[in-house]
Amino acid sequence: MRTIQRRTFMKGSLAAAWAAAHSRAQAADAQTADAASPASVTLTPPMLQIPAPTSMGVAWGVATLSTGFVDLGTKADLSDARRIFAGDGGLRALDSAALAVRLTGLTPDTTYHYRTGTIPVDFRGAYKILPGEATLSEAHTFRTPGPASPSTFAVINDTHENHPAIARLAAKIDTFGPAVTVWNGDTCNHLDQMPTMIQTLLNPGKCGLAVSRPVLFTAGNHDYRGALARELPRLLLTREPTERESPYWTLGRNYALRQGDLALLGLDTGEDKPDWRGEWGGLAQFGPYRELQARWLADALERPEIKTAPFAVAFCHIPLFDDSPKANPGDLAEGYASWQRQCHDLWSPLFERHGVQLVIAAHTHKFRFDAPRAGRAWAQLVAGSGCDTKPGRELTVIEGKASGRRLTLKVHELNAGAVLGEFTFEARKERT
Numbered sequence: 001m002r003t004i005q006r007r008t009f010m011k012g013s014l015a016a017a018w019a020a021a022h023s024r025a026q027a028a029d030a031q032t033a034d035a036a037s038p039a040s041v042t043l044t045p046p047m048l049q050i051p052a053p054t055s056m057g058v059a060w061g062v063a064t065l066s067t068g069f070v071d072l073g074t075k076a077d078l079s080d081a082r083r084i085f086a087g088d089g090g091l092r093a094l095d096s097a098a099l100a101v102r103l104t105g106l107t108p109d110t111t112y113h114y115r116t117g118t119i120p121v122d123f124r125g126a127y128k129i130l131p132g133e134a135t136l137s138e139a140h141t142f143r144t145p146g147p148a149s150p151s152t153f154a155v156i157n158d159t160h161e162n163h164p165a166i167a168r169l170a171a172k173i174d175t176f177g178p179a180v181t182v183w184n185g186d187t188c189n190h191l192d193q194m195p196t197m198i199q200t201l202l203n204p205g206k207c208g209l210a211v212s213r214p215v216l217f218t219a220g221n222h223d224y225r226g227a228l229a230r231e232l233p234r235l236l237l238t239r240e241p242t243e244r245e246s247p248y249w250t251l252g253r254n255y256a257l258r259q260g261d262l263a264l265l266g267l268d269t270g271e272d273k274p275d276w277r278g279e280w281g282g283l284a285q286f287g288p289y290r291e292l293q294a295r296w297l298a299d300a301l302e303r304p305e306i307k308t309a310p311f312a313v314a315f316c317h318i319p320l321f322d323d324s325p326k327a328n329p330g331d332l333a334e335g336y337a338s339w340q341r342q343c344h345d346l347w348s349p350l351f352e353r354h355g356v357q358l359v360i361a362a363h364t365h366k367f368r369f370d371a372p373r374a375g376r377a378w379a380q381l382v383a384g385s386g387c388d389t390k391p392g393r394e395l396t397v398i399e400g401k402a403s404g405r406r407l408t409l410k411v412h413e414l415n416a417g418a419v420l421g422e423f424t425f426e427a428r429k430e431r432t
C-alpha cells in the first residue's frame with residue numbers, strides 16, 4: 001500500500017471540509033501554509049501564463065497523480081479567497097505531470113493574491129479513489145493587465161533548456177520589473193521526456209520566473225519537435241476557446257493584449273521547414289495555420305482596445321524577413337528558415353495597414369535591428385539568444401517601456417554586461 005505523506009491542514013474529505021467550513025479552513029490554511037513543505041507533491045513553483053484583462057492562467061508541475069486548485073483573493077491574507085479547482089465540466093483534473101487553472105471573472109488593472117493547492121490521489125479503481133491532503137504553495141501576487149497597467153515588458157527567447165542562463169535573464173528582468181515577460185520561442189531542444197519538460201517549461205531557470213509576472217509564450221520551431229510535442233499544452237497553456245471568436249478556436253497560441261499604452265500581439269511562425277519536407281513524416285500543417293492567423297490578426301487589430309493603443313508590437317519566433325540573398329525563407333527543399341516568407345507575405349500588409357511599429361523576433365541567436373525603410377513601415381528587432389553563456393556570445397533580454405508618447409526598447413547583453421542597442425518609437429497615428 002502506498003503511503004501518502006500528509007503535510008498540511010485538512011482532514012478527511014477535502015470537498016466536504018471545504019463546503020462545510022470554508023472560513024475556518026481558510027484561517028487554518030493561513031496559519032499552517034508556511035510550515036508546510038510543498039516539495040513532496042509539487043515539482044515546480046506556480047507559473048502565471050496568458051494574462052488577460054479578466055483572466056489568468058496558473059500551472060504547476062506535480063510529482064504524483066494529483067488534483068488541485070487555486071485560492072484567489074484580493075486580500076493579502078487570502079481571507080476573501082475563492083477556491084477554483086483544475087478541471088472541466090463535471091470532473092476535476094487528475095494529472096501526474098502538471099495541473100492548470102484558468103482564473104476567470106477577474107477585474108482589469110487589479111492586484112490579486114493567490115496560492116496553489118495540490119492534492120495527491122491514490123487512484124485504485126473506478127470506485128476506490130483515495131485523495132490525500134492538500135499541500136499549499138506560498139502566497140503570491142499578480143496584476144491583471146488593462147489600459148491603466150504599466151506599459152512595460154521583457155522578452156527572452158531561445159532559452160533551449162539552459163536553466164543557469166535563464167536564471168541570469170530572470171535576475172536582469174527583476175532589475176527593471178516589467179509587467180509581463182514574453183517568452184519568444186525555442187524553450188527546448190525537443191519534447192520527449194515529461195520530467196524534463198516539467199522543469200523546462202514550468203520551472204525555467206528554477207527561480208520562480210513567473211510566480212508574480214506572467215509569461216506570454218510564442219512558440220518556436222523547437223517547441224513543435226519530439227514525441228511529446230502534442231503534450232505541450234498540458235504545461236504551456238493555450239487560451240480558452242471562450243476567449244476567442246469561434247473561427248479561431250484552434251488558435252490558442254495567439255494573443256492580442258492591451259498592456260497600458262501597448263498592444264502586444266503574439267503570432268506563431270511554426271516550424272522552420274515547409275510542411276512537405278520529409279523531416280515531418282507528413283505530420284506538419286503549418287501553412288494553413290499561418291493563413292488562419294492572418295485572418296485572426298486582421299480581426300484582432302480592429303478590436304477597440306488594440307486599435308486605440310498608441311503602440312503596437314508583434315512577437316514571433318522566426319524573423320519575417322532577412323535582406324541577405326543567401327537567407328533561407330523557410331520554403332525551400334533544403335536547409336531551414338532564417339526568415340519566414342509565408343508569414344511575411346500574410347502578415348506584413350496588416351502591419352502596414354494598422355500601423356504596427358515593431359516586430360520582435362528571435363531564432364538566429366544573433367541580434368540585429370532592421371529599421372523601417374521605403375516599402376516597409378515597421379521595424380524588426382531580432383534578439384540574440386537566451387542560452388549562449390560563453391564570452392563573446394549574445395545572451396540577451398529586451399526591455400520595453402512606453403512612457404508619454406514614446407516607446408523605448410533596450411537590448412541588454414549579459415555576457416559582456418553591455419547594451420547592444422536602444423531604439424525609440426513615436427506613438428502611432430490615432431486610430432478610431
Ligand SMILES: [Fe+2]
Pocket residue numbers: 186220221222317362363364
Ligand atoms: Fe528557433
